[in-house]
Amino acid sequence: MPHGPDPAAPRPPREGGRRAHYSPHHAQQHQGAPRNSYAALDLGTNNCRLLIARPSDDGFVVVDAFSRIVRLGEGLAATGRLSEAAxxxxxSALSVCSDKLRRRRVSLVRSVATEACRRADNGREFVQRVYRETGIALEIISPEQEARLAVLGCHALLEPGEGNxxxxxxxxxxTELILIDADHSPxxxxxxxxxxxxxxxxSETEPHVGSDREGLLGSYARMRARVAEGFAQFAARLTPGSQPGRLLGTSGTVTTLASVHLDLPSYDRRQIDGLIVPVTAMREISSRLAGMSVSERAELPCIGQERADLVVAGCAILDAILDIWPAERLGVADxxxxxxxxxSLMARDRAKVMM
Known part of the structure; x- marks a missing residue:
């Protein structure tokens, strides 16, 4: 059975595109019976992702994983419903996940669905269909639950420092924005x-269109303005202080832009997860991509056809976040x-054993 380093273990930050030098961290198991396998499945608006892992003394080791772009929310903004094709x-992707869960004999799994199923009129009908056809019991979680799980999963990569x-x-x-006091653990x-x-x-409600670079950048500016309007209420509550605030992003947008920043020939999680990128570099990449056509973006190896039409919307959202939370550097989490x-599953089981 394949093993690997704990993806949630802290890694030394890497700056300016330099790859960190660190020793792989191997899980050590206590003698005795094999530890149970746990699984987490996240069905989002764009992606379906599965992670299967076993506990280790200092975290967990991944034994299997799966990721596929499914675009479940395609057309949702216009119709209010999940389409049959989506x-x-x-x-189809969840059936692959179901097979992996059976083969790995997972003892405990939590499968969650997020915004597309929350918003769609037929979201709960879809959840029932998934259970009938795959045996996977999806739980539609609230935005607050989604935000807290994201923090729990990636906070180890936050740069050391003071303040929120x-x-x-x-x-x-x-898009979930979470203001945290990082002096606590978690x-x-x-x-x-x-x-x-x-x-x-x-992308669907404010399409990025234009016949030339000037037109494309004008369209991009409208996207940014629309996002900024949506962020205004939260922005008014933020007080980053006199010093630039620490910032950590977890999403396909930041990992894609970080890959472009490093000019990688193909995506490499080992070089991206834990990378620290200057904010000015991320803004420059966003502006460059916003001035390109879809076909031009598709030629970039870390974007390709699957992300070419969506990445600019991610850039607009990222730019709006950088506007409301001034920072010099951005931490990138895969x-x-x-x-x-x-x-959370492993902690719950440990607590039961100690009772």
Missing amino acids: MDRAV ALVFDIGGGS PRVIDWFSAPWGVVSL RGIREGILR
């Missing part, structure tokens, strides 16, 4: 906000809800 794509920090998760249908959530803009919903679920 549901078929999601069920902002963690954000740009999804397909919504961090204490001070305030949070779920904005109704994600890469899919924003982890989030699934890792948060795994940690």
Whole structure:
């Protein structure tokens, strides 16, 4: 059975595109019976992701994983419903997950669905269909639960420092902004906000169109303005202080832009998870991508056809976040809800054993 390093273990920050030098951390198990396997499944507006892991003395080791872009929320903004084609794509991906759960003999799993199922008129009907056809019992979680799980899954990558920090998760249908007091372990959530803009919903309601670079940048400015309006209520509550605030992002947008920043020939999680990128570099990449056509963006190896039409919406959301939370550097996390679920499941089981 394959093993790997704990994806939620803290790693030395990496700056300016330099790869960190660190020794892989191998899980050590106590002697005795094999430890149970746990699974976390996150069905979002754009992606279906599964992570299966076993506990280790200092976290967990991943034994299997799966990720597929399913675009469950495609067309949702216009119709208020999940389309048949989108549901078929999601069920197909979930069937793969179901097979993996059986083969790995997972003892405890939590499967969650987020904004697309929350918003769709037929979201609960879809959940019932998933259970009938795959045996997976999806739980439609609230935006607050989503925000807290994201923090639990990625906070280990927050840069050391003082003062509050902002963690954000740009999804397909919504964006979660979480203000935390990082002096606690785990961090204490001070305030949070779920904005109704994600890469899919924003792309559909405020399309990025234009016949030339000037037109494309004008369209991008309108996208940013629309997001800023949605963030205004939360922005008024933020007080980052006199020093630039710490900032950590977990989403396909930040990992994609970080890959472009490093000019990677293909996505490499080992180089991205825990990377620290200057905010000025991320803004420059966002502006460059916003001035490109879809076909031009698709030629970039870390974007490709699957993300070419959605990445600009993510850039607009990221720019709006940088406007309301001034920071010099952005921490990049290729982890989030699934890792948060795994940690909570394992902690719950440990607590039962100690009772």
